[in-house]
Amino acid sequence: MHNNSFxxxxxxxxxxxxxxxxxxxxxxxRKWATFTCIGKETLYITDAFRxxxxxxxxxxxxxxxxxxxxxxxxxxxxxxxxVYRLTCPDCNKAYIGQTGRCFSKRYDEHRRAFHNNSHxxxxxxxxxxxxxxxxxxSNIMQVLHHQKKGAHLNTTESFYIHVEHATGNHLNDDxxxxxxxxxxxxxxxxSPLPHIP
Numbered sequence: 001m002h003n004n005s006f007x008x009x010x011x012x013x014x015x016x017x018x019x020x021x022x023x024x025x026x027x028x029x030r031k032w033a034t035f036t037c038i039g040k041e042t043l044y045i046t047d048a049f050r051x052x053x054x055x056x057x058x059x060x061x062x063x064x065x066x067x068x069x070x071x072x073x074x075x076x077x078x079x080x081x082x083v084y085r086l087t088c089p090d091c092n093k094a095y096i097g098q099t100g101r102c103f104s105k106r107y108d109e110h111r112r113a114f115h116n117n118s119h120x121x122x123x124x125x126x127x128x129x130x131x132x133x134x135x136x137x138s139n140i141m142q143v144l145h146h147q148k149k150g151a152h153l154n155t156t157e158s159f160y161i162h163v164e165h166a167t168g169n170h171l172n173d174d175x176x177x178x179x180x181x182x183x184x185x186x187x188x189x190x191s192p193l194p195h196i197p
Contacts, residue, residue: 031053031054031055032054032055032056032057033049033054033055033056033057034056034057034058034059035056035057035058035059036058036059036060042058046058077103077143077146078102078103078104078107078137078141078143079102079103079104080102080103080146081098081099081100081101081102081103081146081147081148081149081153082098082099082103082143082144082145082146082147082153082156083096083097083098083143083144083145083147083153083156083157083160084096084097084098084099084103084106084141084142084143084144085141085142085144085160085164086107086110086123086140086141086142086171087140087142088123088126088127088130088132088140088171089132089133089135089139089140090130090132090133091130091132092169093126093169093170093171094164094169094170094171095122095123095126095170095171095172096144096157096160096161096164096170096172097123097157098147098153098154098156098157100148100149100153103137103141103143104137107137107140107141109121110123110124111124111134113125114127114128114134115134122171122172122173123171126171144156144160145160
């Protein structure tokens with residue numbers, strides 16, 4: 001009750017009506033404010049309220065749900081950045097990647113690596129070694145998650161690499177795959193995966 005600003009009566013002889021008006025007024029004056037933690041700056045700001053009647057609560061937006069949940073994808077799905085899957089149409093092997101630019105530019109880089117007989121792309125390398133046929137972006141690339149460049153993008157990419165690795169169907173380098181208990185839990189057969197559009 002105290003943490004949620006509910007009035008707390010003072011009992012005398014088990015009679016709640018003995019609570020004084022002054023005590024009720026003091027309790028009702030307490031107000032709460034919620035701050036989103038963004039680092040030391042949040043602590044500096046909230047420290048100014050330490051000796052006031054304002055009580056401080058903290059929250060964070062950096063949750064697993066926020067990292068993996070799809071947020072308002074653009075109308076042209078290949079015009080934004082994020083995490084993608086490239087799938088070979090001949091054998092269904094898949095490569096998971098990320099880009100801080102638009103997906104179409106990243107696709108063009110994989111396509112150029114294929115046409116230039118370059119091994120700078122693991123996906124292009126697969127096509128060259130297996131003599132499989134490279135297809136248009138709509139047949140090969142699937143957008144897994146729209147995300148701006150940053151630490152969240154790295155986390156999301158790592159999760160989807162883990163998902164693909166669990167199927168034994170990936171074309172990513174093994175050095176990009178690390179043990180992760182959270183990802184293991186989320187990729188269990190009975191665990192619902194985040195929505196993939």
